[in-house]
Amino acid sequence: MNIYDISEKAGVSIATVSRVINGNAKVSEKTRQKILAIIEETGYTPNAFARGLGLNTMKTIGILCADCSDSYLASAIYHFERELRSHDYDVILCCTGYEQATKEKYLNLLMSKHVDAVILAGSNFIATGTAPGANDYIRDAAQEIPVIILNGFVDLPGVYCVLSDDMESVYNVTKTLLSQGATGPLFLSRSDSYSGLQKKSGFIRALKECGIKDGEKRVLSTPGSMEENTALLLKKASAGLKVDAVICSDDELAVSALKFAKQMKLSIPDEISIVGFNNSKLSLCCEPELTTIDNRLAYACASAVDLLMKVLNGEDVPGKLLISSNLVTRGTTKANS
Amino acid sequence: MNIYDISEKAGVSIATVSRVINGNAKVSEKTRQKILAIIEETGYTPNAFARGLGLNTMKTIGILCADCSDSYLASAIYHFERELRSHDYDVILCCTGYEQATKEKYLNLLMSKHVDAVILAGSNFIATGTAPGANDYIRDAAQEIPVIILNGFVDLPGVYCVLSDDMESVYNVTKTLLSQGATGPLFLSRSDSYSGLQKKSGFIRALKECGIKDGEKRVLSTPGSMEENTALLLKKASAGLKVDAVICSDDELAVSALKFAKQMKLSIPDEISIVGFNNSKLSLCCEPELTTIDNRLAYACASAVDLLMKVLNGEDVPGKLLISSNLVTRGTTKANS
DNA sequence: AATATGAATGTAAGCGTTTACATTTTTAGA
DNA sequence: TCTAAAAATGTAAACGCTTACATTCATATT
Numbered sequence: 001m002n003i004y005d006i007s008e009k010a011g012v013s014i015a016t017v018s019r020v021i022n023g024n025a026k027v028s029e030k031t032r033q034k035i036l037a038i039i040e041e042t043g044y045t046p047n048a049f050a051r052g053l054g055l056n057t058m059k060t061i062g063i064l065c066a067d068c069s070d071s072y073l074a075s076a077i078y079h080f081e082r083e084l085r086s087h088d089y090d091v092i093l094c095c096t097g098y099e100q101a102t103k104e105k106y107l108n109l110l111m112s113k114h115v116d117a118v119i120l121a122g123s124n125f126i127a128t129g130t131a132p133g134a135n136d137y138i139r140d141a142a143q144e145i146p147v148i149i150l151n152g153f154v155d156l157p158g159v160y161c162v163l164s165d166d167m168e169s170v171y172n173v174t175k176t177l178l179s180q181g182a183t184g185p186l187f188l189s190r191s192d193s194y195s196g197l198q199k200k201s202g203f204i205r206a207l208k209e210c211g212i213k214d215g216e217k218r219v220l221s222t223p224g225s226m227e228e229n230t231a232l233l234l235k236k237a238s239a240g241l242k243v244d245a246v247i248c249s250d251d252e253l254a255v256s257a258l259k260f261a262k263q264m265k266l267s268i269p270d271e272i273s274i275v276g277f278n279n280s281k282l283s284l285c286c287e288p289e290l291t292t293i294d295n296r297l298a299y300a301c302a303s304a305v306d307l308l309m310k311v312l313n314g315e316d317v318p319g320k321l322l323i324s325s326n327l328v329t330r331g332t333t334k335a336n337s
Numbered sequence: 338m339n340i341y342d343i344s345e346k347a348g349v350s351i352a353t354v355s356r357v358i359n360g361n362a363k364v365s366e367k368t369r370q371k372i373l374a375i376i377e378e379t380g381y382t383p384n385a386f387a388r389g390l391g392l393n394t395m396k397t398i399g400i401l402c403a404d405c406s407d408s409y410l411a412s413a414i415y416h417f418e419r420e421l422r423s424h425d426y427d428v429i430l431c432c433t434g435y436e437q438a439t440k441e442k443y444l445n446l447l448m449s450k451h452v453d454a455v456i457l458a459g460s461n462f463i464a465t466g467t468a469p470g471a472n473d474y475i476r477d478a479a480q481e482i483p484v485i486i487l488n489g490f491v492d493l494p495g496v497y498c499v500l501s502d503d504m505e506s507v508y509n510v511t512k513t514l515l516s517q518g519a520t521g522p523l524f525l526s527r528s529d530s531y532s533g534l535q536k537k538s539g540f541i542r543a544l545k546e547c548g549i550k551d552g553e554k555r556v557l558s559t560p561g562s563m564e565e566n567t568a569l570l571l572k573k574a575s576a577g578l579k580v581d582a583v584i585c586s587d588d589e590l591a592v593s594a595l596k597f598a599k600q601m602k603l604s605i606p607d608e609i610s611i612v613g614f615n616n617s618k619l620s621l622c623c624e625p626e627l628t629t630i631d632n633r634l635a636y637a638c639a640s641a642v643d644l645l646m647k648v649l650n651g652e653d654v655p656g657k658l659l660i661s662s663n664l665v666t667r668g669t670t671k672a673n674s
Numbered sequence: 675a676a677t678a679t680g681a682a683t684g685t686a687a688g689c690g691t692t693t694a695c696a697t698t699t700t701t702a703g704a
Numbered sequence: 705t706c707t708a709a710a711a712a713t714g715t716a717a718a719c720g721c722t723t724a725c726a727t728t729c730a731t732a733t734t
Binding site: 045046047048049050052053056058060067068069070071074075077078079081082085090091092093094095108111112113114226252255259262281282284285286287 | 382383384385386387389390393395397404405406407408411412414415416418419422427428429430431432448449450451563589592596599618619621622623624
């Protein structure tokens with residue numbers, strides 16, 4: 001069943017059928033109805049390949065993420081998909097893992113499939129080290145199609161970044177904890193991703209303003225499993241590091257901190273405060289429930305798609321969009337007076 | 338940059354270039370190398386649409402899931418994507434939500450994009466009620482392309498189901514709990530999905546074998562949020578229902594049960610045992626950590642993709658593949674003697 | 675050296691659309 | 705009623721590939 005079959009049944013040319021399908025050219029109401037009826041009746045759907053060949057677009061957006069089983073990224077993908085589909089775009093998904101070479105490979109793969117744009121979900125796509133040209137693969141891609149980055153920032157033409165103001169939110173919550181009397185604040189982070197660095201610098205700035213100089217020493221980067229994280233905290237504490245407030249770069253780390261506090265028999269939040277990040281489901285599963293920074297992912301994703309649609313429409317948009325976060329105060333911090 | 342450019346540079350015909358690209362026909366080693374060098378040098382990638390048009394396949398599998406932010410489904414998608422990509426297939430993702438009409442709509446949409454097969458991730462794609470023809474949309478799709486169902490079963494030609502043996506695993510764990518002396522077992526479930534029903538029947542069978550007749554009364558279906566679930570349990574308990582063992586159809590429900598136990602000041606696992614399902618990250622975040630049924634999702638997904646590849650190769654494969662689960666015993670049940 | 679055979683390569687049709695341009699039909703104004 | 709302009713429709717080329725079939729070239733056999 002192809003466009004010729006339809007045109008034959010309708011007694012018109014394929015051009016007319018095509019025009020009805022695409023709805024962008026004039027067709028008399030009578031023939032339009034007739035053709036629509038036949039399409040309906042036969043269940044005809046245009047061949048997407050042929051269409052793509054002709055138009056050189058397939059209304060498809062590529063999403064790259066390191067690991068879509070990560071709850072944060074999974075949520076991001078969920079929101080992206082919903083938003084994009086509401087604009088009639090398909091989503092092709094690519095989980096790259098965390099290796100640079102793989103990221104580049106899959107980005108190129110998506111490019112070769114002629115996606116209309118690509119979304120890099122997660123700040124890990126941005127190299128933060130000093131390796132020169134580590135972000136070239138993004139620059140190259142952006143020369144051909146729009147590139148959207150969620151929670152990362154690089155200043156390149158054709159790259160549009162949507163990020164939560166992590167620095168600000170960590171700064172604020174740290175200030176709050178310090179003002180509540182904390183003297184042993186700690187920042188627990190997973191890696192030096194772009195957003196990790198942002199958060200860290202917010203933390204350090206807050207410390208500095210309160211007269212704590214060697215903030216760097218109060219930043220802990222930790223590799224992996226919940227157990228390891230808890231163990232690391234225990235080790236530091238037994239080595240004499242005072243800990244009465246832990247700000248974490250995600251909720252899972254906060255759970256590690258929670259376990260640490262329980263093992264140290266510290267009462268929460270009186271003797272120790274804990275703050276998570278992302279307001280994930282996890283934050284509701286703990287005892288007590290986690291105070292956490294809600295970076296409004298759904299809103300960020302919707303904004304990103306909005307922005308992308310404008311770009312695809314040729315409108316002028318800024319290369320950077322900052323989304324403000326909310327602190328959700330629950331059981332692991334003192335109520336603010 | 339297209340195949341003509343390459344053929345010109347190489348001084349051969351486009352057919353030869355095509356043969357080199359596809360590697361399925363004989364080309365002399367000398368020309369092959371020459372062409373490969375030019376492809377490498379120019380960075381040429383074949384146009385996927387044109388290719389699709391010619392082959393009527395785009396090496397793309399559609400994955401339908403209700404909600405990819407659900408941690409179980411997110412993991413499933415992650416594993417599917419990895420496996421499929423290792424076979425050089427792309428994944429186009431579709432989150433349908435839980436409404437029947439939307440599921441059908443998106444399935445049709447994927448069909449119209451000429452995906453090579455479609456994976457329905459999650460038992461919620463199977464109607465368990467008595468509505469006649471509720472699964473017709475699956476039957477129709479399966480007439481055109483292979484349909485893989487994860488954790489659901491319908492007996493239809495062209496439909497291949499990969500499921501964990503939920504009935505068996507719930508039966509086993511229930512028996513164990515009963516043998517450990519539980520007299521107030523409860524099955525906590527989210528809805529009457531296919532796998533929900535399987536689990537339920539395993540529970541009831543175990544009860545029956547131990548002389549508990551009205552097993553149905555010990556099955557609780559609960560709608561939604563963690564709070565509501567906990568509240569429901571509290572209500573039942575205060576209405577006099579004895580509860581000393583809760584088997585849950587997912588880990589999140591188990592967390593609700595955990596909260597219930599804590600509020601009732603029941604000691605875990607001495608006065609109450611709790612069993613979750615899926616062995617998700619959540620199960621490690623609780624205090625104590627959850628005993629949970631590991632349905633070996635990664636293995637199931639890999640098996641499903643294996644099976645799919647065979648189907649696409651025209652090999653004969655069974656329509657049902659059962660994956661056995663493992664009980665992971667942690668802090669919420671007594672160690673088995 | 676002539677021929678048969680098989681390997682390597684080329685030619686051209688086809689895949690199902692979109693769309694610029696050409697043609698026909700309709701409409702409106704005189 | 706005739707004509708000019710506008711609207712509707714048709715024709716055919718293009719998109720970039722795959723592949724059946726045709727052709728050329730190399731090799732082995734006699």
